[in-house]
Amino acid sequence: MDQIGNIITLGLLLGGTYALVSVGLNLIFGVVRIINFAQGEFLMLGMYGAYFCYAFLGVDPYLGLLLVVPALGLFGMAVYALIMKPLQNEPIMQVFASFGLLLVLQNTMLAITKGLSFSINTPLSQEVVALGPIKISVSRLIVLAASAAVALLLGAFLNRTTFGQAIRAVAQDRKAAQLMGINVQKTYMVSFGIGTALAGLAGTLLTPIYTMSPYIGGNFIMAAFAVVVLGGLGSVLGAFIGGFIVGLTEAFAGYYIDPSLKHAVLFVIFIGVLVVKPSGLFGKAGAEEVGLREQS
Amino acid sequence: MKWAFTQKAAAFAVTALLATTALAQDKPLKIGAIIPNTGGMAVLGNDLGNWYEIAVQQRNANGGLLGRKIELVRGDAVNPQEAIAAVERLVGREGTEIVIGTIASSLSQAASEAALSNNVLFWETGSLAKDLTERGLPNFVRSGPSTVNFAKTAADAVLNMLAGELGKAPKDLKVWMEHESSNYGTSLAEEQQRVLKEAGVKVERLGHAASAVDLTDSILRAKKFNPDIWLISGYVGDTHLLLRTAREQGFAPSAVILVGLGDSRETVEAIGQDYLQGILVVTYPRHEVNSSYARGADELSALYVEKYRQQPVGNSGFGGYVGLNILFNAIEAAKTTKWEAVVAAAKTLDAPVGTFANGYGVHFDDKMQNTRANPIVYQWQGDKTVAVFPDVARKEGVKLKSLARP
Numbered sequence: 197m198d199q200i201g202n203i204i205t206l207g208l209l210l211g212g213t214y215a216l217v218s219v220g221l222n223l224i225f226g227v228v229r230i231i232n233f234a235q236g237e238f239l240m241l242g243m244y245g246a247y248f249c250y251a252f253l254g255v256d257p258y259l260g261l262l263l264v265v266p267a268l269g270l271f272g273m274a275v276y277a278l279i280m281k282p283l284q285n286e287p288i289m290q291v292f293a294s295f296g297l298l299l300v301l302q303n304t305m306l307a308i309t310k311g312l313s314f315s316i317n318t319p320l321s322q323e324v325v326a327l328g329p330i331k332i333s334v335s336r337l338i339v340l341a342a343s344a345a346v347a348l349l350l351g352a353f354l355n356r357t358t359f360g361q362a363i364r365a366v367a368q369d370r371k372a373a374q375l376m377g378i379n380v381q382k383t384y385m386v387s388f389g390i391g392t393a394l395a396g397l398a399g400t401l402l403t404p405i406y407t408m409s410p411y412i413g414g415n416f417i418m419a420a421f422a423v424v425v426l427g428g429l430g431s432v433l434g435a436f437i438g439g440f441i442v443g444l445t446e447a448f449a450g451y452y453i454d455p456s457l458k459h460a461v462l463f464v465i466f467i468g469v470l471v472v473k474p475s476g477l478f479g480k481a482g483a484e485e486v487g488l489r490e491q492s
Numbered sequence: 493m494k495w496a497f498t499q500k501a502a503a504f505a506v507t508a509l510l511a512t513t514a515l516a517q518d519k520p521l522k523i524g525a526i527i528p529n530t531g532g533m534a535v536l537g538n539d540l541g542n543w544y545e546i547a548v549q550q551r552n553a554n555g556g557l558l559g560r561k562i563e564l565v566r567g568d569a570v571n572p573q574e575a576i577a578a579v580e581r582l583v584g585r586e587g588t589e590i591v592i593g594t595i596a597s598s599l600s601q602a603a604s605e606a607a608l609s610n611n612v613l614f615w616e617t618g619s620l621a622k623d624l625t626e627r628g629l630p631n632f633v634r635s636g637p638s639t640v641n642f643a644k645t646a647a648d649a650v651l652n653m654l655a656g657e658l659g660k661a662p663k664d665l666k667v668w669m670e671h672e673s674s675n676y677g678t679s680l681a682e683e684q685q686r687v688l689k690e691a692g693v694k695v696e697r698l699g700h701a702a703s704a705v706d707l708t709d710s711i712l713r714a715k716k717f718n719p720d721i722w723l724i725s726g727y728v729g730d731t732h733l734l735l736r737t738a739r740e741q742g743f744a745p746s747a748v749i750l751v752g753l754g755d756s757r758e759t760v761e762a763i764g765q766d767y768l769q770g771i772l773v774v775t776y777p778r779h780e781v782n783s784s785y786a787r788g789a790d791e792l793s794a795l796y797v798e799k800y801r802q803q804p805v806g807n808s809g810f811g812g813y814v815g816l817n818i819l820f821n822a823i824e825a826a827k828t829t830k831w832e833a834v835v836a837a838a839k840t841l842d843a844p845v846g847t848f849a850n851g852y853g854v855h856f857d858d859k860m861q862n863t864r865a866n867p868i869v870y871q872w873q874g875d876k877t878v879a880v881f882p883d884v885a886r887k888e889g890v891k892l893k894s895l896a897r898p
Contacts (some may be wrong), residue, residue: 450709
């Protein structure tokens with residue numbers, strides 16, 4: 197019974213991590229219609245940004261996010277303006293461009309770090325909360341809380357603000373939104389920026405947990421794509437719930453089957469959901485085709 | 493008339509032969525080194541290259557090899573394709589007569605096959621994969637340890653040091669082996685399991701992906717097994733994640749052994765010095781080793797610092813220095829750089845453990861694996877690691893400190 201409690205806790209904490217990593221990816225896909233392979237590298241930049249703040253400015257990583265998140269947001273907007281916008285009528289080329297960006301960011305960071313890995317080991321990163329036999333890392337608890345907060349705030353932003361409604365309008369029908377006077381390019385750029393900033397937030401909050409390497413983004417991105425597709429393309433709620441489905445699946449498969457098979461189990465479920473409901477659990481039917489249909 | 497012509501022709505031939513011989517002796521003996529100078533392995537690659545340079549410099553100061561000055565030519569490679577291209581360039585354009593390296597088994601595998609195509613020797617000083625010597629490539633020799641040597645040292649430490657320290661007979665010991673699930677970690681764990689099971693130790697083994705985002709499931713399973721000893725064979729990121737998760741979950745076996753890494757600044761930064769106290773690390777010998785076991789290691793480390801104005805990055809590069817010296821001995825014995833002759837000469841080398849500066853000896857088995865290139869076991873004590881096993885490697889006055897986890 198203790199073990200079941202431990203596994204469920206592990207799954208929820210892991211789910212929070214995946215939800216936080218996926219929500220920005222889902223926003224970029226849902227609104228801008230770009231399958232962004234470089235999202236993991238944006239997360240990696242967030243981690244190194246937090247490390248930079250900690251090692252050179254003496255700023256705790258949790259405070260460092262005040263610098264890192266806006267910086268990543270601006271970086272994302274620049275990436276959209278300089279790389280993605282010129283390719284907006286070439287969706288396949290945008291995917292290749294994001295893959296190229298992935299390689300550029302990885303190799304640039306390799307050149308800077310010369311292959312050495314870095315970690316942050318603060319007293320808070322060692323704190324553990326014990327609920328009877330269940331032990332919970334405070335760092336992971338913070339990630340879980342942040343994922344819930346981000347899902348709520350992003351949902352409120354998209355539903356209750358004028359700009360959020362403009363983003364939803366562009367996501368639903370770009371041409372109609374344009375006819376209604378919405379600046380589509382600005383909406384795309386800001387959405388890409390928010391998606392990148394959210395990756396930066398995830399990276400910053402994960403810094404106390406992992407040892408950084410230029411390739412660390414790849415550790416998260418496969419599962420994040422599974423979360424986005426399972427939850428439903430373009431759905432914030434879908435990314436949040438999908439994160440927990442993936443987290444719990446990995447936790448149970450890792451403990452009861454084999455840790456080295458947990459991704460295999462996850463992707464069997466992933467394929468099953470795709471076959472039964474291609475739009476994902478919370479996505480609207482046909483959403484997976486919208487981007488291509490609009491741009492064709 | 494005819495006799496005079498023959499005399500002149502013979503004189504010309506002798507003169508030409510002498511001139512050619514003199515030229516050959518003046519020509520430097522070029523050795524190509526496949527080492528990554530860019531990418532994720534650049535730091536370790538540069539360190540290995542530095543140690544090679546020291547070995548060459550010392551040999552040249554003592555008259556070179558076969559009467560020729562040695563010249564080291566570096567070839568940068570970060571993947572197998574680049575390794576093949578580097579060998580082609582080194583042999584084809586630079587005229588290197590032997591190729592050495594590397595720090596990654598994938599580079600070694602590709603580069604050694606390219607070396608065979610170019611009919612030159614490939615002398616491996618650092619890469620660990622067991623398969624490199626198992627495949628029977630005739631121009632391939634490994635002077636450093638393989639994963640088998642690492643696994644045996646770890647298993648020896650369990651049976652001959654920790655069992656006594658924990659007051660248990662091997663049959664009463666429980667060992668949990670956690671390894672990353674690629675060829676590297678799996679081959680290490682399989683060999684450790686084989687040796688320990690033969691000794692009657694209760695062993696469980698579990699693999700994980702090195703890219704895993706969470707390893708709590710592995711820790712919970714290990715905790716349920718309640719082992720005396722936790723043996724970890726992983727890469728940097730997953731090893732650090734395992735140690736952090738163990739600390740969070742209160743998993744505190746009597747002894748922890750890290751195989752292949754865990755003695756660097758990176759591990760201290762990730763885990764903290766306090767938690768590392770007592771943890772054992774199986775790695776290459778260099779620092780804090782008994783001077784009668786590793787003769788001259790301290791002086792060579794000081795020479796490195798003087799020459800490069802920095803500390804050596806780790807201990808693996810030092811194995812390259814020793815490996816290159818073993819190669820020099822083989823070439824001297826062969827009196828040529830032809831790979832068939834050098835391999836044959838290497839087979840005749842026989843030096844006991846403790847002969848070379850890092851404690852290596854020399855004895856090649858039928859597959860040209862040096863069976864006397866052994867890693868040793870260090871323990872975290874204070875702000876450094878010190879050699880604790882085998883006993884002959886331990887400095888005077890050094891004792892095994894408490895193994896208990898905080």
